[in-house]
Amino acid sequence: MSKDGKLNEESTNRMELAIDRFVRNDATYLITCGWDYRADSTIAIADAMSQFAIESGKVPPASIILANQSRDTVGDAIFSKQIIQSKPGWTRLLIVTSDYHVARTLEIFNFIYSDQYDIEVIGAPTAAANEQVNSESSSLVAFRKTFAGIDCGDDESIYKRLCKDHPFYNGVVHPKL
Numbered sequence: 001m002s003k004d005g006k007l008n009e010e011s012t013n014r015m016e017l018a019i020d021r022f023v024r025n026d027a028t029y030l031i032t033c034g035w036d037y038r039a040d041s042t043i044a045i046a047d048a049m050s051q052f053a054i055e056s057g058k059v060p061p062a063s064i065i066l067a068n069q070s071r072d073t074v075g076d077a078i079f080s081k082q083i084i085q086s087k088p089g090w091t092r093l094l095i096v097t098s099d100y101h102v103a104r105t106l107e108i109f110n111f112i113y114s115d116q117y118d119i120e121v122i123g124a125p126t127a128a129a130n131e132q133v134n135s136e137s138s139s140l141v142a143f144r145k146t147f148a149g150i151d152c153g154d155d156e157s158i159y160k161r162l163c164k165d166h167p168f169y170n171g172v173v174h175p176k177l
Helices: 009-023 045-055 073-085 099-116 130-146 155-165
Strands: 030-033 064-067 092-098 118-122
Touching: 009 030, 009 045, 009 092, 009 118, 030 045, 030 073, 045 064, 045 118, 064 073, 073 092, 073 099, 073 155, 092 099, 099 130
Parallel strands: 030 064, 092 118
Antiparallel strands: none
């Protein structure tokens, strides 16, 4: 997104697909994820996506939940699960991402949520470059290494490992949680 919160093409495509599925009644709520990652802005990507959905005129503000602590897909899964666990009966998730990101997203969400949830991941079309596709593979290897030895769905161990070993959360790349 731009510093004033305007979504880029890829994020716009994701949100348009999410809004379409919301309108088709495939989802009751939208959870928008992402922190204020830009040094030149205090707008969280979750807020920018929420605003985009509201401005579409198709999603009422009461149907949007923000998860603005996440810094990546792993964080999206962990912090959205914290929200979903507080909602009795929520066991079905529809995750919208980019087409090149579907397989990694599904593996991460299945690990974080375990088999207690029915998870579907769909991808908005992109013109993914080879480096994005290659990055997905190396990111998945890093994810598996970071969370090796932890059982699927073990929230406490997963969160501790996130804070200790994940460079986006342990202070190596971004400020420590």
